Amino acid sequence: MNTLTTVIGILLIVMAVFLVIAVLMQSSKDHRLGSSIAGGAETFFGKQKGKSMDAMFNKLTTVIAIIFVLLVITLFVIQ
Secondary structure, three states: OHHHHHHHHHHHHHHHHHHHHHHHHOOOOOHHHHHHHHOOOOOHHHHHHHHHHHHHHHHHHHHHHHHHHHHHHHHHHHO
8 A cells, every 4th residue: 555655745746737737738817918019910820820829728727737746646545
């Protein structure tokens, strides 16, 4: 059991780091500052690419969070 808890603990640390990175990679929902800095430099295709990247990071964050919660519950049940 000790080896299993160690493996799950390492996976928890890795998932926590991935979760932080996935959250930080998402763009802010507050566009007041971003629009004043970027101005009108974005093209139509650039805006669509940004939206698709945001959607991908949103799904990635959800998947990583679910895996993280499942690992925490598994570790709790094992101990």
